[in-house]
Amino acid sequence: MISPAHTYFLCGVFGYVAGSIPFGVILTRAAGVGDIRQIGSGNIGATNVLRTGRKGLALATLLLDGVKGALAILAAWAWLTPNTGAPYALAITGFAAVVGHIFPVWLGLRGGKGVATGLGVAAALCWPAGVIAAAAWALTAKLSRMSSAGALAAFTAAPAAAFFFTTHDRAGVILGISLLVFFRHKDNIKRILSGTEPKIGSIK
Numbered sequence: 001m002i003s004p005a006h007t008y009f010l011c012g013v014f015g016y017v018a019g020s021i022p023f024g025v026i027l028t029r030a031a032g033v034g035d036i037r038q039i040g041s042g043n044i045g046a047t048n049v050l051r052t053g054r055k056g057l058a059l060a061t062l063l064l065d066g067v068k069g070a071l072a073i074l075a076a077w078a079w080l081t082p083n084t085g086a087p088y089a090l091a092i093t094g095f096a097a098v099v100g101h102i103f104p105v106w107l108g109l110r111g112g113k114g115v116a117t118g119l120g121v122a123a124a125l126c127w128p129a130g131v132i133a134a135a136a137w138a139l140t141a142k143l144s145r146m147s148s149a150g151a152l153a154a155f156t157a158a159p160a161a162a163f164f165f166t167t168h169d170r171a172g173v174i175l176g177i178s179l180l181v182f183f184r185h186k187d188n189i190k191r192i193l194s195g196t197e198p199k200i201g202s203i204k
Contacts, residue, residue, distance in 0.1 A: 004089075007080070007089050008088065008089060008092050011076050011080075011089045011090075011092050011093040011096070012092050012093070012096045013096070014072065014075070014076060014093060014096075015072050015076070015092065015093035015094065015095070015096030015097040015099075015100065016096040016097065016099060016100035017100065018068055018069075018071065018072040018075075018097055018100065019068060019069060019072060019096065019097030019098055019099065019100030019101040019104075019117055020100035020101060020103075020104035020105065020106060020111070021068055021104075022044050022104055022106065022107055022111065023060070023061050023064040023065055023068070024036050024043075024044035024045055024046065024048070024049050024061045024065070024112065025037070025044050025107070027049070027057050027060055027061055027064075028049060028052065028054075028057060031054065031057055033052045033054060033057070036048055036049055036052070037107075037110070039051055039052060042110075043112055043113065044107070044111055044112045045061065045062075045065065045112035045113055045115065045116065046058045046059070046061040046062035046065065046116060047147040047148075047200070049061045050200070061116075062116050063116075065101065065112070065116035065117050065120070066116040066117065066119055066120035066123075067120060068097065068101075068117060068120065069094065069097050069098065069101075069116070069117040069118065069119070069120030069121040069124065070120035070121065070123055070124040071120075071124075072093055072094065072096075072097040072121070072124075073090055073093055073094050073097075073120075073121060073124035073125060074124055076089060076090055076093040077090060087169060088169050090125065090170070091125070091169045091170055091172065091173035092173075094121035094122075094124070094125055094173055094174075094177070095121075095173050095176055095177060097117055097121055098114045098117050098118050098121060098177050098180060098181075099180070101114050101117040102114045102180065102184060113151065113181060113184040113185060114177065114180055114181050114184055115137075115151040115154070115155075115181060118155065118158075118177045118178070118180075118181055119133055119134055119137070119154065119158075121173075121174075121177060122158045122162070122174050122177070125162070125166065125170045125173070125174060126161070126162045126165050126166035126170055126171070126174065128161055128164075128165040129157075129158050129159075129161040129162040129165055129166065129171075129174060130158070132157050132158070132161040133154040133155065133157050133158035133161070134154065135157075136150070136153040136154045136156070136157040136158075137150040137151060137153060137154035138150065139153075140152075140153035140154075141200065145199040145200050146192065146197050146198075146199060146200065147200050148185055148188035148189075148191075148192065148197060149192060149197070151181060151185060152181075152182065152185060152188075152189070155177070155178035155181045155182065156178070158174050158177075158178055159171060159174045159175035159178045162174040162175070163175075
């Protein structure tokens with residue numbers, strides 16, 4: 001049986017590699033749009049892909065970024081099922097997946113903001129928290145027309161819900177992911193407060 005330390009290491013590496021797959025870059029290049037990092041905010045996530053005017057590509061990026069987070073958890077769970085002694089392995093996998101999306105080594109550590117991948121991880125670790133977070137994102141984004149406001153609402157709701165519906169280790173990692181997402185949105189928060197944050201669909 002693999003020791004807990006080795007299990008944690010392998011889960012961390014696997015989660016990071018899975019999370020670092022840059023679907024926004026892959027899809028836009030495949031579609032002939034160019035390098036998404038040279039468009040709008042330079043971010044590789046769905047919101048910036050939407051600035052290309054290709055709604056289908058933006059939706060595909062959103063879904064794939066979410067799915068890679070969820071699948072990382074599910075794959076680790078399938079591998080860990082016969083093993084014991086590594087109670088935090090899934091939490092480590094999920095956190096590493098979001099870190100991989102935000103800081104992918106293949107893109108010089110310049111990735112996305114972790115929203116879709118974080119939601120995928122949250123849903124796989126605690127589906128009620130994932131559903132509540134997604135609903136908070138959709139409602140806030142619709143009312144404010146700001147994707148960043150939706151993300152902040154989602155990752156305020158996610159850890160709060162997780163502490164009611166799942167174990168402390170899973171809730172703790174969802175809180176950690178939320179803090180990462182808030183950190184990545186620090187400039188957006190400043191613009192929201194100053195009233196200069198671009199609306200959804202803006203080219204800025």
